[in-house]
Amino acid sequence: xxxxxxxxxxxxxxxxxxxxxxxxxxxxxxxxxxxxxxxxxxxxxxxxxxxxxxxxxxxxxxxxxxxxxxxxxxxxxxxxxxxxxxxxxxxxxxxxxxxxxxxxxxxxxxxxxxxxxxxxxxxxxxxxxxxxxxxxxxxxxxxxxxxxxxxxxxxxxxxxxxxxxxxxxxxxxxxxxxxxxxxxxxxxxxxxxxxxxxxxxxxxxxxxxxxxxxxxxxxxxxxxxxxxxxxxxxxxxxxxxxxxxxxxxxxx
Ligand SMILES: Nc1ncnc2c1ncn2[C@@H]1O[C@H](COP(=O)(O)OP(=O)(O)OP(=O)(O)O)[C@@H](O)[C@H]1O
Ligand SMILES: [Mg+2]
Numbered sequence: 001x002x003x004x005x006x007x008x009x010x011x012x013x014x015x016x017x018x019x020x021x022x023x024x025x026x027x028x029x030x031x032x033x034x035x036x037x038x039x040x041x042x043x044x045x046x047x048x049x050x051x052x053x054x055x056x057x058x059x060x061x062x063x064x065x066x067x068x069x070x071x072x073x074x075x076x077x078x079x080x081x082x083x084x085x086x087x088x089x090x091x092x093x094x095x096x097x098x099x100x101x102x103x104x105x106x107x108x109x110x111x112x113x114x115x116x117x118x119x120x121x122x123x124x125x126x127x128x129x130x131x132x133x134x135x136x137x138x139x140x141x142x143x144x145x146x147x148x149x150x151x152x153x154x155x156x157x158x159x160x161x162x163x164x165x166x167x168x169x170x171x172x173x174x175x176x177x178x179x180x181x182x183x184x185x186x187x188x189x190x191x192x193x194x195x196x197x198x199x200x201x202x203x204x205x206x207x208x209x210x211x212x213x214x215x216x217x218x219x220x221x222x223x224x225x226x227x228x229x230x231x232x233x234x235x236x237x238x239x240x241x242x243x244x245x246x247x248x249x250x251x252x
Pocket of ligand 2 (some may be wrong): 086
């Protein structure tokens with residue numbers, strides 16, 4: 001079986017808190033895998049370790065069977081890993097097209113102003129980046145807002161713009177951190193369709209999400225974390241009725 005990414009015994013502590021505690025699982029190629037768990041379970045920390053924003057304490061991450069240890073954050077663009085952030089990070093002073101273009105040069109920087117400072121100064125390169133960004137906005141069916149500013153578009157669109165930015169590098173693996181947070185029902189339905197369309201392009205997806213409808217409807221397999229630990233893993237039908245999972249969500 002082809003694995004795109006393997007997390008092996010990953011551990012990350014902050015002071016006395018084991019945010020990620022000996023977690024192992026893998027994502028198969030062309031799979032949509034969900035990572036769920038109550039607030040503070042360690043989901044975002046796991047993303048931050050994978051994308052090199054945080055160093056790990058123990059364990060390893062293999063991407064296409066290669067240990068990611070030597071990689072730096074900027075190497076992720078080259079190997080094709082991209083992500084979105086839980087908190088929307090659009091630069092208010094830039095229009096949507098320019099915001100998406102930021103993704104061509106960075107896909108892991110939490111600080112988009114920093115990304116802005118590293119935009120190419122070369123006109124030819126900039127034109128290519130603009131064409132690429134517009135193509136992605138078209139793919140996501142939001143090219144009608146390309147010249148708008150973040151303050152002028154609805155919240156649901158902002159999440160899609162973040163996804164557009166992550167798609168700029170044509171990733172093979174996309175990490176989405178709570179893409180449905182703050183969306184209404186129709187925006188969430190649109191997001192579901194969007195996730196499927198990205199997946200149809202051959203992109204493997206790891207999705208952190210609290211919206212259980214979305215998770216159950218789009219993932220092939222689910223990993224559940226609680227207090228830093230993996231407590232369950234399996235297809236949606238199994239996770240829905242798993243006692244440990246129900247206890248983690250409702251038992252406290
Ligand atoms: N940079 C940090 N410094 C100190 N503690 C942190 C840091 N990042 C995360 N933590 C702690 O690690 C634990 C896991 O947090 P994390 O953000 O990974 O959870 P999460 O599963 O993403 O939660 P949520 O669903 O609320 O986003 C929490 O106790 C959190 O307070
Ligand atoms: Mg989180």
